Amino acid sequence: MRRSEPDSEPSDSDSCSSTTDSQASHERITQRANVFTIKAMSPRPNAGLGAWLCLLLPLALGIRLLHSPPGCPDQAQMQWILTISAGGMALETLCFFIYAFIKTGILVKCLVSLLPGVTTSLLFCLLADTSLTFALSVGFVMIAAYQQIYIYTLRGFKQSFTYGEASVFVQGLVLFAMSAIHRFSGLFCGGSWATDDFGKLNMIMVNALFWLLVFCIALIALPSLRKPLPFYVSFGALLAAVTCMPVTQPLPLIALIQFLLRDQSRLSILGFYLLLVLLTCIAVAWQIGSSSRANTRVRKIFHLLIVLVYVPGVIYECALLYLGTGVALAVFVVLELLRVLKIPPFADKLGDAFRSFKDEKDAGDMALTPFCLLIGCSLPLWLTPCPCSGGDVLALLSGILAVGVGDTAASVVGSKWGRSKWGKSSRSVEGTVAFVVSILFTVWLLDYAGLMAVSQAKWFATIFAALNSALVEAFTDQVDNLVLPLIFYAIVGLA
Numbered sequence: 001m002r003r004s005e006p007d008s009e010p011s012d013s014d015s016c017s018s019t020t021d022s023q024a025s026h027e028r029i030t031q032r033a034n035v036f037t038i039k040a041m042s043p044r045p046n047a048g049l050g051a052w053l054c055l056l057l058p059l060a061l062g063i064r065l066l067h068s069p070p071g072c073p074d075q076a077q078m079q080w081i082l083t084i085s086a087g088g089m090a091l092e093t094l095c096f097f098i099y100a101f102i103k104t105g106i107l108v109k110c111l112v113s114l115l116p117g118v119t120t121s122l123l124f125c126l127l128a129d130t131s132l133t134f135a136l137s138v139g140f141v142m143i144a145a146y147q148q149i150y151i152y153t154l155r156g157f158k159q160s161f162t163y164g165e166a167s168v169f170v171q172g173l174v175l176f177a178m179s180a181i182h183r184f185s186g187l188f189c190g191g192s193w194a195t196d197d198f199g200k201l202n203m204i205m206v207n208a209l210f211w212l213l214v215f216c217i218a219l220i221a222l223p224s225l226r227k228p229l230p231f232y233v234s235f236g237a238l239l240a241a242v243t244c245m246p247v248t249q250p251l252p253l254i255a256l257i258q259f260l261l262r263d264q265s266r267l268s269i270l271g272f273y274l275l276l277v278l279l280t281c282i283a284v285a286w287q288i289g290s291s292s293r294a295n296t297r298v299r300k301i302f303h304l305l306i307v308l309v310y311v312p313g314v315i316y317e318c319a320l321l322y323l324g325t326g327v328a329l330a331v332f333v334v335l336e337l338l339r340v341l342k343i344p345p346f347a348d349k350l351g352d353a354f355r356s357f358k359d360e361k362d363a364g365d366m367a368l369t370p371f372c373l374l375i376g377c378s379l380p381l382w383l384t385p386c387p388c389s390g391g392d393v394l395a396l397l398s399g400i401l402a403v404g405v406g407d408t409a410a411s412v413v414g415s416k417w418g419r420s421k422w423g424k425s426s427r428s429v430e431g432t433v434a435f436v437v438s439i440l441f442t443v444w445l446l447d448y449a450g451l452m453a454v455s456q457a458k459w460f461a462t463i464f465a466a467l468n469s470a471l472v473e474a475f476t477d478q479v480d481n482l483v484l485p486l487i488f489y490a491i492v493g494l495a
Contacts, residue, residue, distance in 0.1 A: 009318050027382075041151075042158035043166075044363050047477045050164025054093040056486040058086040060383055063493040067392065073167050073287050075385045078182055080136075088120030088139065089146045089174065093167045096147070116144045118288040146174050158365030165479055168486075172375075173213075180210040193249045197259055198388045200321045204252045205326035208242040219337065226341050235334070259319075269317045273324065277306055279304050287356050288349075294357045296415055300408045302370075306377055307404035313397045314381075315451050318388035325378040332374060336367055361479050372481035380489050392460065393452045394443070395492050399485035401439050402469050407480060409438035410473060427474040435470040461495035 019151050043049075061083040095112045098104070100307050104112070121139030124130045130138075150170045154161065161169065183206055187193075217237045225234050243253040250258075260270060283301060287294050313321025337343070339350035354362075359369040362372045377399035381387050387396055414431025421428055446452040454462070465488045472487055473480050 037111075041154040041163075044159050044162050046363075047162045047361075049097070050162040051094070051097055052280060053162075053164030053478060053483060054090040054167035055173070056483065056490070057168060057175075057401045058083065058090045058491070060486050061086050063490050064383060064385070067493060075137055075369045076127055077130075078179070079385055081124065081130070081182075082179065084120060084123045084128060085142055086144055086171055086175060086177060087123070088116050089171045090167070091119060092116035092143050092146055093163075095149070096150070111187065124453040135272065138329060138482075142174060142178065145477075146170060147432060148254050149173065155259075157366050158364050160362075160366040162366055162478060163481060165368075168482060176209065177213065184210075184456045187247060196387070198322070200248045201259065201319050202321045203247045204256060205323055205395075207245055207247045207252065208330055210327055211245075212333060216333070216337070218342070220250050226343075228343050230339065231337075231343050246263065252432045256323075266317055266320055269312060269320060272312070273309060276308055280305055284353055284357075289354050293355075296411050299359065299369075300411050303404045303408040306373065306401055307408075310377055310400045310404070311397065314400075318396075321380055322388060325374070325381060329378070330376055332371060336371075339367070340365060344422075368479060369481065372479045373403065376481040376483075376485040379485050383489065392493075394454060394458055395489060397446075397452075398465075398489035398492060401442060401466075402484035403481050406435040406439045406443050406466065406469060407473060407484060410435035410470070422474045423477055431476050435473060436466045439466040439469075455495070457495040461492045465491035 061079070065083060066078060087308045095116055097110060098112050117140040120143060121135040124135035124139055125132060126137075150166060153166050153170055154163070157166075183203065187203070194203050215234060219231075220232065224230055244251055260266060280302065287298065310321065311322070313324065335346070335350055338346045339354060341347075354367050357370075358367075362368050380396050380398045384391065384396060407486075410427070412429035413434035414428040418428025418430045420430065422432070440463065443452070443454060447454040468487050468491060469484045473484055476483060
């Protein structure tokens with residue numbers, strides 16, 4: 001009888017298959033490990049790390065705590081929580097740099113990984129007067145969420161952000177999510193309805209942006225939604241949630257219509273805003289039709305247009321402007337989704353506009369510059385508690401003064417008359433002088449016209465803020481539309 005071959009002896013094909021599986025498994029493990037290494041990141045080229053940017057939001061929020069408006073004492077604890085959270089995320093960013101750039105032992109890596117969560121939780125207990133359970137759970141979950149979103153932002157949006165710019169964006173995203181969850185939990189767990197106009201508009205804006213965030217997450221998680229028909233169906237559901245979700249009394253759409261029609265001057269400013277939107281669309285269409293790429297001076301037209309939006313809004317119709325910033329941000333996000341996902345029939349025209357106005361800092365697929373212009377000008381409104389309660393007008397105009405006035409003047413003067421350069425920088429001394437002079441002249445003009453009261457301390461703070469912002473604008477390779485408003489806001493907030 002013929003003896004059978006032993007089962008334990010592997011064939012050549014089985015050996016090759018086993019080797020291949022082993023290699024594939026090793027590659028998957030390596031890829032997972034590389035998620036947290038610098039090799040997996042794809043930051044914006046021709047720019048520095050920008051690590052110092054991670055400190056700007058915590059600094060701005062911390063200084064704002066010194067001058068909390070008396071009209072909103074109920075927000076004091078939440079402001080402390082948000083400030084501490086921003087500080088914890090900044091610490092996590094610095095620990096990430098240590099983890100990624102410095103070779104250390106495994107014990108040091110473990111300690112560095114735990115430090116932000118432990119520090120944030122302790123500060124929640126000591127400064128925000130929260131329970132230990134809340135401090136530990138929220139502290140560690142928030143830091144872990146920030147770490148994951150930060151890493152995947154740098155991996156997913158290739159060459160769009162520097163490390164510092166990504167930190168500012170993700171910090172803002174996490175802080176907004178925390179604030180929205182706090183507001184929803186307060187409203188649906190026994191809280192009272194907002195009764196004043198700003199409270200209602202704030203709740204409408206938070207609700208709209210929160211559901212827009214959920215919509216974006218759904219597009220990332222479910223690729224099938226990126227096709228035209230599912231996209232528009234999902235977008236219709238988003239609009240229904242924004243207009244009909246019971247976050248105000250009456251419903252948001254009715255409350256919004258009542259607010260707009262209640263005041264004749266409000267309708268006049270709204271008509272003025274719509275006229276500026278029409279002019280913007282005409283300018284974009286003209287630039288696309290010219291088949292040439294917009295230069296710096298053409299792009300600065302939008303800076304001047306945004307000045308015309310924000311200055312009368314802050315002074316006369318703060319609540320309307322606050323709502324308008326949220327609407328504009330939502331429109332920007334939706335248009336960018338249509339362009340990136342190539343959703344017909346708008347994708348081609350949006351792509352032409354992006355290529356025509358593309359800045360040297362728009363190295364990736366994302367249109368970073370217009371987002372930063374809007375966010376930079378709006379951050380003072382968003383960071384200030386109860387901004388429309390008659391508080392610090394100078395602080396609310398920080399973004400406009402730094403970007404809309406100073407940066408525009410520096411660009412126009414520097415490109416036309418700039419001769420003396422700052423060392424190896426492409427920026428000129430003449431542009432820097434124009435930056436400072438234009439801001440000081442604008443503040444004096446508003447003060448002289450009685451539209452803004454500027455004390456002696458505020459004047460010193462304005463001069464110091466203008467000088468510092470001008471020097472940062474001259475030497476930084478980060479997106480100045482995002483950086484300069486935070487610096488200016490933090491400095492004038494000291495006075």
